[in-house]
Structures are given as structure tokens and as C-alpha cells.
Amino acid sequence: MKERNIHTYEEAVRLIHEVGILPLAPLIPDHPSLYQITPGESWLTGTDLDPWMWRARFPSDGTAAYGKLLKKKSVLISSELFPFVKAILGNPQPVEDRYKLGLVSKAALELFRQIKEEEGIETRSLRFKTGMNAKEMKKTFGQGLLELQDTLDIVISGVKESRILLDEKSAWQSTSFETAHHWMESVGLHESDIDLKIARKELQTRLKNSCSPDAMKFFTKLFQFEA
Structure with missing residues (x-):
């Protein structure tokens, strides 16, 4: 894998456009992940150089779709490739x-209807409005989101402050969701x-131009x- 060192959001955007699919953590053989190519000390700092903060910016500015979209792992899929991946x-x-x-x-049906x-509904509100806020429903809620x-x-779609059932002084950052159709x-x-054949051919051609042979074996399967 080509050695890469990413320090800024703008550099990460360029890389996503280059490789097309970028996991947050190592997932694809001989293929970069956001964690591998950024300084460890920058994570969870809450600054403009924090890759964990970037994950909310990528979908917001149209750089990439974000979610547990491949093998139930968090990945970024460039806006150029997302329509082909979705078709497949x-x-x-x-x-x-x-x-x-x-x-x-x-x-999953109830969650989809509410979303x-x-x-752009955030997690706590989504659990509350679908009646899945009880402790024993946490697993069902999580599995439903993974399924979708x-x-x-x-x-x-990003993160936003959650204040449901709390006073104005109590807020925290919470993941929010939207339908893929709405994001697109x-x-x-x-x-x-x-x-489907055209989608596979187009995606294969684009990935082949930027991925290693080992990564292409993963994508081919x-x-x-x-x-």
C-alpha cells in the first residue's frame, strides 16, 4: 500500500475522490483507512485536525456517503461512486x-419510516419516537439500523446536539440519520x-485505476x- 500521511480535511477529501472507498478503520487488504493515514494524536481532540470530527463533514458537504455500509463497518463512499455501489x-x-x-x-421498517x-433525526430522538428507548430494545434498535x-x-448524515427530554443546558453530540435517497x-x-451490469462495470473500472491488486480481489468478491 502506498504510504500516505493526511493531516487536513482538504487532504482527506482529495484522497476520498482518489480511492473512492475509504474505511474509517482497516478493512480492505492493502488499502488505506482514515485511521491508518492520519496522526493518532489528532483523533478525539475536537479540533479542525480531528479525523473523528471530519466524518460528519464528509456527508454534509457532499464529499462522501458515510455509514456502516460495507460488511457492517464504517466506510466513506465518494459521491461519484455511491450511485453504483447502491445499485449493486x-x-x-x-x-x-x-x-x-x-x-x-x-x-427496520419502523426505523425507516421515522427517518x-x-x-436527519438524531439517535436519541429516533429511539424515543419509535418506542425503542427501553434498555431491552437497545440491541433491536442497533440491529435495525445496521440492517438499513x-x-x-x-x-x-452527521452529528447534532441532542436535547430531547433535557433542559437547555444539557446537550451532547449524537449521530443522525437520513435516507440515502434524501442524502443523494x-x-x-x-x-x-x-x-446492474453497467454499475458493476463502471465501478470496477474506476476502482481498478486507484486500487492495489489485493484490494481489487476484495472488491471483486x-x-x-x-x-
């Missing part, structure tokens, strides 16, 4: 129809029916590229 890994059927067919859990109704991210129905529209990407 997503499901064109509406979530409601998939639920009727037994392909989507009830929890669609309130795009795995099929690229939702993405993490907000950054100028128009969701359309992309032929994941996206079922033709050898």
Missing part, C-alpha cells in the same frame, strides 16, 4: 414491500435505475465483478 448492494424494492415479503425486520418522516445501512437504505438529492445526485 442496495435493493430497488421499497422497504415496505420488502417487509411484506419477509425480507426486512419490523424494527423518512424526519430526515447494509442495504444502503439509510446513511449517517441534497448533494445533487439524482437516484435513477442503473443497470464484494461487488461480484467479472474476472
Whole structure:
């Protein structure tokens, strides 16, 4: 893997456009991750040089979609590649129809409906409004969110202050979610029916130009590229 040293947000943006898919932590063989290419001492500092803070900026400015989108791990997918990845890994059927067919859990359906109704809703509010705020529902809530991210129905839209059921002096940063369709529209990407073969061919070509052979083996298996 080519040695890279990223110190600023602008450098990270350029890298995402270059490699297309950037995990937060090591995931893909011989392929960079945000953690590997940034100084460890910069993380969780709350400054402009904190990569943990950047994760909320990437989706906000349209650089990349963010969420646990590949193998249930947190990754950034560039806006250029996201439509192709969604066409391959997503499901064109509406979530409601998939639920009727037994392909989507009830929890995931309820979460999707609430997120669609309130795009950008933060975690605590989402748990409260879907009736999953009880301790025993924490696992169900988490699995429902993973399910929807795995099929690229939702993405993490950033972080915002949460004050639900608290006074104005009590607030904390909380992850927020929106539908993938809403995020795409907000950054100028128009969701359309992309032929699966064309999506695979286009994604394979673009990744091949920037990825190592070992990384391409990983992507070939994941996206079922033709050898």
C-alpha cells in the first residue's frame, strides 16, 4: 500500500475522490483507512485536525456517503461512486414491500419510516419516537439500523446536539440519520435505475485505476465483478 500521511480535511477529501472507498478503520487488504493515514494524536481532540470530527463533514458537504455500509463497518463512499455501489448492494424494492415479503425486520421498517418522516433525526430522538428507548430494545434498535445501512437504505448524515427530554443546558453530540435517497438529492445526485451490469462495470473500472491488486480481489468478491 502506498504510504500516505493526511493531516487536513482538504487532504482527506482529495484522497476520498482518489480511492473512492475509504474505511474509517482497516478493512480492505492493502488499502488505506482514515485511521491508518492520519496522526493518532489528532483523533478525539475536537479540533479542525480531528479525523473523528471530519466524518460528519464528509456527508454534509457532499464529499462522501458515510455509514456502516460495507460488511457492517464504517466506510466513506465518494459521491461519484455511491450511485453504483447502491445499485449493486442496495435493493430497488421499497422497504415496505420488502417487509411484506419477509425480507426486512419490523424494527427496520419502523426505523425507516421515522427517518423518512424526519430526515436527519438524531439517535436519541429516533429511539424515543419509535418506542425503542427501553434498555431491552437497545440491541433491536442497533440491529435495525445496521440492517438499513447494509442495504444502503439509510446513511449517517452527521452529528447534532441532542436535547430531547433535557433542559437547555444539557446537550451532547449524537449521530443522525437520513435516507440515502434524501442524502443523494441534497448533494445533487439524482437516484435513477442503473443497470446492474453497467454499475458493476463502471465501478470496477474506476476502482481498478486507484486500487492495489489485493484490494481489487476484495472488491471483486464484494461487488461480484467479472474476472
